[in-house]
Amino acid sequence: MSNKTIIIVGGALAGPAAASRAREIDGKARIILLERNTRVSYALAGLSFHLSGEVKSLEELNREREDYFRQVYQIEVHTRTEVKRIDPKKKTLLVVSHGKEEILSYDRLIFATGASSIHPEGLPKVSNFRYFRTLDDLAAIKQSLKKGKKRILILGGGSMGLEALDGCVRGGAEVTLIEKEKHILPQFSENISKLVEEKLSKKAKLLTGVNRLEFITKNDSVTEVIADGKKIKCDFIVSAIGVYPRTELLKEAGVKLQQDGTILVNEFCQTNIPHIYACSICVSVPSPRGPVWIPQAAVSDKTAQVAGANAAGDSVKLGVFSASMQIRLPEWEVGRVGLTGKEALLEAGKNNLGKVLILAKDKEPYLPGSSEITLELFFHLKSGKLLGLEAVGTNIKSRLDAFAAAFTLNGTIVSLAQSDFAYTPAFGTARDALNIAATVALQIQKGQTKIVEPSELKRNRKDFFLLDVSLKKTKNKEFDDSIPLESLRTSVKELKTKLEASRKNKIAVISDSGRRGHLAFCILKENGMTAFNVIGGKKLYSLFGD
Incomplete structure (x- = not known):
C-alpha cells in the first residue's frame, strides 16, 4: 500500500461505491470524491418508491451522506464541485468549487459521472417540469402532489418512464404517459408491450406513436400539452425520454469512446489511459455480443466495485452482463434478459430465429392468489442457443434470474427445458414456466408444433x-x-x-x-x-x- 491519491469524479451511485471499495483495499490512500450536485450516494433506483409513499422520507434514499463517508471511510467529499478539465499527462484536474477554481493532483482517477437526461424538444424553461433523475427532481414532483396538483404528464414510455408512472399512480396522481414509438417499452417485443399496455390502460392514459408535441404556457408553467392535436391539461411534467453518457471531459482528455459516446473499458475498468478508470452508466460493458451500453443501476454498482478495487491496487475483473432488467408496475411486473427481439434477429438471421410465447401460472393454480405469467423466449433454431427472454406478470424475478444465469453460460433450450428449479406449490409449479417455454421451443425446433x-x-x-x-x-x-x-x-x-x-x-x-x-x-x-x-x-x- 502507498500514500497515493485516488480521485473519483461523480457522486450519485457508482462514485461512492468505487470510493468505498478503494478504501477497503487501500487504507492509506488519500481518496477524494467530487460531486457537482448537492448530495452524494442516493438510491437512484428507489425514486418511484418515495412518490408511492412506501419510502416516507428522502433521507431514507440518502442515508450515506458526506459525514458518513468522512467518518467511516475517511473519504474527502466535495459537493457543488465541478471538474472543468482533465490533464492526463500531468495527472491533474481543474475544478470549480463554490465559485473558485482549484487544481487537484491524482495518481489514479475514477470517472463515474453517469449520464445526463435528454431535454424534450420545444419545452421552454418552466417551473413545473423535472427529469426523473435526482432527489431534487423527486422533491419537486412530490411537492406538486402534496399541493393537490395531481395531473402528471410523463414523457417517455421506456423503463424510466414506467418507473415514474408506477410511483405517481401509487401516490394518487392522474397520469398521462406519452411515447413517440408505436408502443411503450420500445426495447421489448410488440407482444409483451401490448400486454403491458392493456393492463396499464386501466391505471393511466397512454398515448403512443406521438410525433409532435406543443407546450402551452402561462406565466412560468406549462398548462397544456398538445400531442398530435390532442389537448392534455397538466399540473406537472416529468421527462424520462432517455439519457446520454456524460463523457465529454474524457473525450477532450484523449480517452477512447464508443460510437454512442460511452467509455470503452477493459475487463479491469481501465480506459486506454491506464491510470484512468471508468464506471457507472457512462461505460460500455462486456456481453456475449461484445461491449454494450446498459444504463442501469446494477451495472453502475458492479463496474464501481471493479474500478474502485483496481484503482487501489487489486486485480478484479468484470463479469459478463446479460442486460437483465425488471420494472414494477401498479399491478404487474415486466422484465427482460439477454438480446432484444431485434438483436436476436440480427444474431440468428430471419430463417434461424425461434420464438415462443407461453401463458403459465406463477404458482400452482389450485392455490389462492395464483396468477398469470407470460414469457416470450427467443432462441437460435438450429443450435438451440438461448438468445433472450421477456416476461410479464407477477413473481417473474426468479425466472429472469434463472434465465440470466443460463444465458451468461451460453445455455440452450435443451438444458433449460430440463433445469431442476426449486419447487413448492406456494412459489411455483412442478413444471416451471421456464421449463414449459423451453419445451415448446424444442417442439418447434423438432417440427412437432408450428x-x-x-x-x-x-x-x-x-x-x-x-x-x-x-x-x-x-x-x-x-x-x-x-x-x-x-x-x-x-x-x-x-x-x-x-x-x-x-x-x-x-x-x-x-x-x-x-x-x-x-x-x-x-x-x-x-x-x-x-x-x-x-x-x-x-x-x-x-x-x-x-
Whole structure:
C-alpha cells in the first residue's frame, strides 16, 4: 500500500461505491470524491418508491451522506464541485468549487459521472417540469402532489418512464404517459408491450406513436400539452425520454469512446489511459455480443466495485452482463434478459430465429392468489442457443434470474427445458414456466408444433381458416368455426369440408391460453392438415387491430 491519491469524479451511485471499495483495499490512500450536485450516494433506483409513499422520507434514499463517508471511510467529499478539465499527462484536474477554481493532483482517477437526461424538444424553461433523475427532481414532483396538483404528464414510455408512472399512480396522481414509438417499452417485443399496455390502460392514459408535441404556457408553467392535436391539461411534467453518457471531459482528455459516446473499458475498468478508470452508466460493458451500453443501476454498482478495487491496487475483473432488467408496475411486473427481439434477429438471421410465447401460472393454480405469467423466449433454431427472454406478470424475478444465469453460460433450450428449479406449490409449479417455454421451443425446433403470431395472422387473415378450440363453443364472427378440443377428433371430416369450401389451405387454431391450441394442432397434423397454433391465445390476439 502507498500514500497515493485516488480521485473519483461523480457522486450519485457508482462514485461512492468505487470510493468505498478503494478504501477497503487501500487504507492509506488519500481518496477524494467530487460531486457537482448537492448530495452524494442516493438510491437512484428507489425514486418511484418515495412518490408511492412506501419510502416516507428522502433521507431514507440518502442515508450515506458526506459525514458518513468522512467518518467511516475517511473519504474527502466535495459537493457543488465541478471538474472543468482533465490533464492526463500531468495527472491533474481543474475544478470549480463554490465559485473558485482549484487544481487537484491524482495518481489514479475514477470517472463515474453517469449520464445526463435528454431535454424534450420545444419545452421552454418552466417551473413545473423535472427529469426523473435526482432527489431534487423527486422533491419537486412530490411537492406538486402534496399541493393537490395531481395531473402528471410523463414523457417517455421506456423503463424510466414506467418507473415514474408506477410511483405517481401509487401516490394518487392522474397520469398521462406519452411515447413517440408505436408502443411503450420500445426495447421489448410488440407482444409483451401490448400486454403491458392493456393492463396499464386501466391505471393511466397512454398515448403512443406521438410525433409532435406543443407546450402551452402561462406565466412560468406549462398548462397544456398538445400531442398530435390532442389537448392534455397538466399540473406537472416529468421527462424520462432517455439519457446520454456524460463523457465529454474524457473525450477532450484523449480517452477512447464508443460510437454512442460511452467509455470503452477493459475487463479491469481501465480506459486506454491506464491510470484512468471508468464506471457507472457512462461505460460500455462486456456481453456475449461484445461491449454494450446498459444504463442501469446494477451495472453502475458492479463496474464501481471493479474500478474502485483496481484503482487501489487489486486485480478484479468484470463479469459478463446479460442486460437483465425488471420494472414494477401498479399491478404487474415486466422484465427482460439477454438480446432484444431485434438483436436476436440480427444474431440468428430471419430463417434461424425461434420464438415462443407461453401463458403459465406463477404458482400452482389450485392455490389462492395464483396468477398469470407470460414469457416470450427467443432462441437460435438450429443450435438451440438461448438468445433472450421477456416476461410479464407477477413473481417473474426468479425466472429472469434463472434465465440470466443460463444465458451468461451460453445455455440452450435443451438444458433449460430440463433445469431442476426449486419447487413448492406456494412459489411455483412442478413444471416451471421456464421449463414449459423451453419445451415448446424444442417442439418447434423438432417440427412437432408450428406457431403463428397474432400480428402475422391479422396481416394475412385471408390465408388462414381460424378455428376456435376453446372449452365452450362460441359464435364469434372473428372465427371461421368453433369446435371444442374434446370434439375435434370426431369433427375432422366436417372440418375438412368447411376448409375446402373456404378455399384456404391453412388452419390457425386458437384457444384461451395456447395449450389447447397445441393439442388441436397435433390432432389436425395427424389427419394430414396444415395447422398452426396462435401463440398467446385469444387474449393476445384481441390486442392487435385489423
